[in-house]
Amino acid sequence: MKIEQIYTGCLAQGAYYIESNGEVAIIDPLRETQQYVDKANAEGAKIKYIFETHFHADFVSGHVDLAKKTGATIVFGPGAETSYDIHTAKDNEEFKLGDVIIKVLHTPGHTLESSTFLLIDEKGKDHAIFSGDTLFLGDVGRPDLAIKSDLTKEDLAGMLFDSLRNKIMPLADDVIVYPAHGAGSACGKNLSKETVGVLGDQKQTNYALRADMTKTEFVKEVLDGIAPPPQYFAKNAMMNKSGYDNFETILKKGDTPLSPEEFEAVANNEDALVLDVRNEQEFVKAHIPNSIFIGIHGGFAPWVGALITDLKQPILLVTPEGKEQETVTRLSRVGYDNTLGYLEGGIEAWQNAGKDIETIKSVSVQEFAQDFKNNNVEVLDVRKDGEYKSEHLEGDNVKHFALDYINDNMNTIDQNQEYYVHCAGGYRSVIAASILKARGFNKLIDIAGGFGAIKNSDLPITAFVCPSTL
Template identity: 75%
Template sequence: MKIEQIYTGCLAQGAYYIESEGEVAIIDPLREIQPYIDKANAENAKIKYVFETHFHADFVSGHVDLANKTGATIVFGPGAETSYDIHSATDGEIFKIGNITIKVLHTPGHTLESSSFLLIDKDGKDHAIFSGDTLFLGDVGRPDLAIKSDLTKEDLAGMLYDSLRTKIMTLADDIIVYPAHGAGSACGKNLSKETVGTIGDQKKTNYALRADMTKEEFVKEVLDGMPPPPQYFAKNAMMNKTGYEAFDQVLKTGNVPLTPENFEAMANHEEAMVLDVRTQSDFVKGHIPNSIFIGLNGQFAPWVGALITDLKQALILVVPEGQSEQAVTRMSRVGYDNTLGYLEGGIDAWKAAGKEVSTLDSISAEALAEKVKTEKLNILDVRKDGEYEASHLEDVQHFALDFINENMNQIDPKKTYHIHCAGGYRSVIAASILKARGFNNLVDVDGGFAALKETDLPITEFVCPSTL
């Protein structure tokens, strides 16, 4: 028996490759499926099943393409309805892979069809559970993502409480837990950085598995402080339910080199958005006017999903040399399939063609601290709510990047704004969006809050009431 976790940091997502006696099961595959096929071929094995723990909202799974290419059967939990062929399993149903067994445990709550998959080894011993978004390490899945459900998030949270206590917590403490996500995912609030654990450890450390917890307490604690889901979640879930264009075609269409002239024509006449995926420092030094920055070196795909509201938006890319395929692939993971090409030769080719280049003003944390002593500045803190509440500069405006599209009316294009995040990545994203919308007086704070904390600027910090 072989179990391999294939973890993707950008999405904080774990897919799983399970092989026994020449037969393979894949659980929650990413959009690009060739790595799974290559692994199976290297083992001289055949992919028999593709198990989906639920209709994922935070990424587009590769289950449809994988089934089409390998003939594998797609297995969802009870009640799942799709526009393509699947096997909708019953609770407790058994699937054989070589000399091991996968047992379906219907665990509704995160979504109605959510299921966990219990792996039973060749000796009949419960070995591991693939818990999807039902149970994370340190947390549980958010109960507000069901597709077209008449149930409230409180109803689903109650279901999740029952699922955890009747299907998960009854398992032996030594059973390995393989969750679908880790820290950084928006599918939960308190996910651990660890990606593998045990049932016993979770009973001891996971707030949602307290033995004396009532259902009412569970519902309240799970929902408390839960931010709204990113706008692309519902769209990705629907793609996973109804199907999507083959990834091979998406890559063929999107990974196309464009001359500066063709690139400019697409931006001007086909209303393609220019997406610059280089580093923030490169963007600050020089970029195509009205381009949006979201760098590959950060949480690229989730930010694309959160900030570009139309999945069908035509996109053309400015990429680091040799990384166009990576950019197209990572965007497709969150359903952005309408990339039309990339600028061949990058920004240097653009400059050589005599095209206009813009820059973004930047200031060091130390220089900002000196400037504040003599001037009244408008400072935007674009970090997440929790980061801001924990600690922030005095006399700043909180303007979370997550909600920039909804909150544009809170700022004035006639004013000058100094923008910071935690380290510099998100502030440049925010500045690029504002510049594209006519905000011309923007200054990025290099190094972000990490650098600002090292200055003598006054900081407000959250003080836990229990310590007062």
């Protein structure tokens, strides 16, 4: 028996390759599926099953393409309905894979069809669970993502409590836990950086598995502080339920080099969004007018999903050399399949062709500090709510303007006002500045180094102080 976790950091997502005696199961595959086919071929094995723990919301799974390539059976848990052929498993149904068995444990709560897959080894011993978004290391899945359900998040949280107590916690402490996500995923609140654990440790350390916890306490704690899901979650879930275009076709269309003249013509004729994925320092120095920055080196796919509201939006790319295919691939992982090509030769080719460029002013924290002290300037802090509440720059002229909700809150700031913009380190502030600039906000100044640099200056900081329990 062979188990391999294929972890993708930008999505904080784990797919799994399981092989026994020449037969392979893939659990929660990524959009680009050739890697699984190549791996199985190299081992002289055949992909027999594709198991999906649930209808994923944070990425588009590769199950449909992989089934077409291999003839493997797609397996979902009880209640799943799709527009393509699947095997809808019954609770406790077992699937033979070589010399091992994969048993379906229906664990609704994160979604209604959510299931955990129990791997039983050659000797009949419970070896591991592939827990999807039912159980993470340090957390459990958010219970507010059910598609077209009349159930409330409280109802689903109650289901999740029962699933954990009745299906997961009775398993032996030495059972290995392979979750669908780790730290960085928006599918939970407090995920561990570790991506593999054992159930006994989770029973001891995971707040949601406390033995003396009541259902009422569980529902309250699971829902406490849960942020609204990103806008693309429901759309990705529907793609996973309804199907999608072939990935290789998407990649071929997007990986098309365009001269500056062709690039400009396509942008104008197709009303395409120009997405610049270089690093923030390069973007502020020179970029195509009205382009949006989301750097591929950061949390690229989740930020694209949060900020570009139309999955069908035509997109043109400005990328570092050699990153064209990677960018198209990472866009497709979250459902953005309408990439039309990239600027051949990058921004240098654009400038050499005599095309206009724009810049964003970026200053050191020392320059900002002097202006802040002397002139009562306006500041936009674009970090997340929890970051801001924990500590932030002190002053009535400091506004929390979270990047996550920039499209909804743009009418709360003044186009004629000059704003200094900062995040934690500089990545998100340039994203925010690029979006605002494309919408007509031209008096923006980026603070290089972000809040990390501000904290190391002599500027006043307001820090959250936990109330005393004495």
